[in-house]
Amino acid sequence: MIRFSEIVTTASDLLLRGGTLLTLDAQATVLRGADLLIREGRIASIGHVEPPAGARVLDVSGCLVLPGLIQGHLHLGQTFFRGLAEERRLLSWLRERIWPLEAAHDDESAYWCAMLGAAECLLGGTTTIQDIGIGPGARGLLQAIADSGLRAFAGQCLMDSGDGMPAVMRPDTDQVLAETAALGDEFAGKAEGRLRYVLNPRFILSCSDPLWEGVRELSLRRGWPVHTHALEQRDETLAVRELKGGRDEVQYFADQGLLATDLRLAHGVWITHEHLDRVRGGRFSVVHCPSSNLKLGSGVADLLAFHRAGVPVGIGCDGAACSNQLDNFAEVRLAGLLQKVKHGPDAFSGLDALRLATSEGARALGLQNEVGTIEPGKHADLAVLASDRPELWAAPQADPHDLVAFGASRAVVRHVLVGGRLEVEEGRLTRLNLEEIYRESERCLGELIRRSGVGL
Numbered sequence: 001m002i003r004f005s006e007i008v009t010t011a012s013d014l015l016l017r018g019g020t021l022l023t024l025d026a027q028a029t030v031l032r033g034a035d036l037l038i039r040e041g042r043i044a045s046i047g048h049v050e051p052p053a054g055a056r057v058l059d060v061s062g063c064l065v066l067p068g069l070i071q072g073h074l075h076l077g078q079t080f081f082r083g084l085a086e087e088r089r090l091l092s093w094l095r096e097r098i099w100p101l102e103a104a105h106d107d108e109s110a111y112w113c114a115m116l117g118a119a120e121c122l123l124g125g126t127t128t129i130q131d132i133g134i135g136p137g138a139r140g141l142l143q144a145i146a147d148s149g150l151r152a153f154a155g156q157c158l159m160d161s162g163d164g165m166p167a168v169m170r171p172d173t174d175q176v177l178a179e180t181a182a183l184g185d186e187f188a189g190k191a192e193g194r195l196r197y198v199l200n201p202r203f204i205l206s207c208s209d210p211l212w213e214g215v216r217e218l219s220l221r222r223g224w225p226v227h228t229h230a231l232e233q234r235d236e237t238l239a240v241r242e243l244k245g246g247r248d249e250v251q252y253f254a255d256q257g258l259l260a261t262d263l264r265l266a267h268g269v270w271i272t273h274e275h276l277d278r279v280r281g282g283r284f285s286v287v288h289c290p291s292s293n294l295k296l297g298s299g300v301a302d303l304l305a306f307h308r309a310g311v312p313v314g315i316g317c318d319g320a321a322c323s324n325q326l327d328n329f330a331e332v333r334l335a336g337l338l339q340k341v342k343h344g345p346d347a348f349s350g351l352d353a354l355r356l357a358t359s360e361g362a363r364a365l366g367l368q369n370e371v372g373t374i375e376p377g378k379h380a381d382l383a384v385l386a387s388d389r390p391e392l393w394a395a396p397q398a399d400p401h402d403l404v405a406f407g408a409s410r411a412v413v414r415h416v417l418v419g420g421r422l423e424v425e426e427g428r429l430t431r432l433n434l435e436e437i438y439r440e441s442e443r444c445l446g447e448l449i450r451r452s453g454v455g456l
């Protein structure tokens with residue numbers, strides 16, 4: 001246990017007093033009745049800490065304090081489309097509704113659409129996201145993420161081809177590569193360093209060979225990671241084989257040199273042991289999206305196979321258009337339950353599930369030295385859960401990781417801090433104005449639906 005010693009007071013000091021800290025460190029240490037001192041946005045010390053003179057003290061006694069949740073795969077640009085593409089298979093879902101709606105975004109609609117999603121994430125205890133972006137309106141989306149208070153990997157969604165895709169989403173390959181490089185130069189490091197840039201080729205069916213080659217070159221030259229969808233549905237993998245001369249996604253990525261990049265795959269439901277042998281030892285991760293996979297009938301990913309192969313697994317809500325809610329606690333619970341169905345009730349614990357959204361989720365994004373655990377030196381990205389909720393009331397012998405993984409939801413979130421700043425206090429957003437977001441979203445969405453030509 002680290003104790004307070006010789007710490008000089010600054011105006012930014014904040015002491016969380018008397019909580020139960022779920023550190024999610026390597027030993028899954030739980031500290032009961034512990035204090036947590038935040039200095040200059042980082043965790044300065046944990047344990048028994050006397051408040052430095054002038055520090056603000058926030059009483060969190062009886063509350064569970066855990067690392068802020070990490071969502072490794074999100075589409076904030078689809079938040080407006082919640083409920084507008086139900087009962088469709090993936091490729092129809094994209095072609096009939098999601099692509100035409102996304103194509104109608106402009107910077108303003110994208111800004112408020114992303115703000116709406118960011119507000120939902122923060123209120124639910126999410127502090128870090130990885131967003132796959134949109135094409136038209138990408139600048140507005142990036143600006144919203146920069147303004148939201150979230151920590152993020154974000155970038156423009158890259159596409160240049162594809163059956164059934166609106167023309168505006170199929171720009172010239174060189175043009176889209178130049179645009180994304182310029183956006184990366186503009187936005188990387190924004191928001192006091194909270195925003196990092198990521199290259200987001202959408203998926204194999206919407207990106208030409210030259211686009212993947214350009215992505216690989218940009219990634220290796222600028223050090224930007226690559227985030228894409230792959231192996232989500234059987235229909236999709238069959239279409240990829242047809243398009244790419246019988247090669248599956250991982251063979252194709254290997255041929256394109258993508259396995260040499262920091263490659264982050266959303267879904268991976270249909271990854272095989274042969275695929276995992278091929279990516280072993282590389283900088284490769286998977287982001288599990290269980291609600292989306294169930295809603296779109298995609299299947300259940302085998303997280304134990306990823307673990308055996310040493311592949312870090314993150315978790316995310318995907319987007320409001322497919323999972324309806326951006327509550328990462330719901331994903332954690334589902335992930336745990338699905339692995340129990342797949343492998344047996346003793347195969348995957350509440351702690352295993354909670355790590356997907358904290359310590360392991362951080363590894364999936366290469367952020368393990370910055371966030372994902374409660375340890376001195378890390379960013380003070382934290383979620384404080386209310387002490388007065390019946391669903392968290394339990395015998396002291398109960399493992400708090402199980403209580404959170406299987407019993408928590410966004411309803412229990414009381415405070416949320418990102419970089420030591422209280423973004424949510426007593427269940428209310430402090431930076432974002434929800435009334436304004438609703439008002440602007442309503443205005444922008446009406447105009448967007450008219451522009452899209454989708455018969456709604």
Ligand SMILES: [Zn+2]
Pocket residue numbers: 073074075132229266318319
């Ligand atoms: Zn997705």
